[in-house]
Amino acid sequence: MPNTTTTLRAVQNLRPRSRAGVAIAAGLCASVAVTGASLAAGDGGGESPKVFAPTAATQLADATGAQADAQRAAGEKAVDLEKSWVAPIEEDYALTATYGNSGDRWASSHSGQDFAVDVGTPVNAAHSGTVVKAGGNGAGDGPAYGNAIVIKHDDNTYTQYAHLSEVGVEVGEEVSTNDEIGLSGNSGNSSGPHLHFEIRTSADFGSAIDPVQFLGKQNVKL
Numbered sequence: 001m002p003n004t005t006t007t008l009r010a011v012q013n014l015r016p017r018s019r020a021g022v023a024i025a026a027g028l029c030a031s032v033a034v035t036g037a038s039l040a041a042g043d044g045g046g047e048s049p050k051v052f053a054p055t056a057a058t059q060l061a062d063a064t065g066a067q068a069d070a071q072r073a074a075g076e077k078a079v080d081l082e083k084s085w086v087a088p089i090e091e092d093y094a095l096t097a098t099y100g101n102s103g104d105r106w107a108s109s110h111s112g113q114d115f116a117v118d119v120g121t122p123v124n125a126a127h128s129g130t131v132v133k134a135g136g137n138g139a140g141d142g143p144a145y146g147n148a149i150v151i152k153h154d155d156n157t158y159t160q161y162a163h164l165s166e167v168g169v170e171v172g173e174e175v176s177t178n179d180e181i182g183l184s185g186n187s188g189n190s191s192g193p194h195l196h197f198e199i200r201t202s203a204d205f206g207s208a209i210d211p212v213q214f215l216g217k218q219n220v221k222l
């Protein structure tokens with residue numbers, strides 16, 4: 001059994017610089033206090049546990065502060081996520097046809113960014129908003145898009161998600177950033193499983209802007 005005074009000093013010397021470390025040290029210190037108490041009870045003498053209590057209390061208070069900080073940070077993270085933009089696919093993907101590219105999938109200039117993923121991969125709302133189009137026939141934009149969704153965002157931009165195997169939302173539904181809205185697929189004019197993703201300035205086909213550039217401005221790196 002180590003000398004408790006030495007152990008306490010060792011703990012104090014370990015007094016950490018990081019918040020996470022504080023919680024660990026507080027835990028250690030609480031153990032020391034218990035050890036002190038049991039020693040005091042066992043030998044009928046030795047160090048009084050009262051010696052340890054103030055330090056333990058201070059460090060536990062620090063730890064409580066750290067916990068409050070962590071909760072505040074988690075809250076801020078949730079708020080940040082709501083305000084922020086994310087990629088429409090969270091799982092691994094390969095970027096294939098890019099915006100403006102007249103690749104093999106489209107006769108004219110490509111209006112979005114393609115994410116090559118297996119059929120059935122969750123597709124998420126890139127930003128919070130309201131679903132304004134959802135369903136087959138490109139949700140009204142034409143059969144080339146297959147099953148599609150269009151979401152209107154508070155900054156008056158729109159996101160479109162196409163070639164889906166499953167549409168999981170309805171027109172009028174409110175979605176939050178990163179909510180799953182459907183599953184990727186190969187519907188419509190698609191030469192292989194992928195998500196076709198557009199940023200639009202209106203709900204309709206023909207108003208697309210470069211989605212990679214747009215997301216880049218929102219600090220989303222694809």
Ligand SMILES: [Zn+2]
Pocket residue numbers: 097105110112113114195196197
């Ligand atoms: Zn595409």
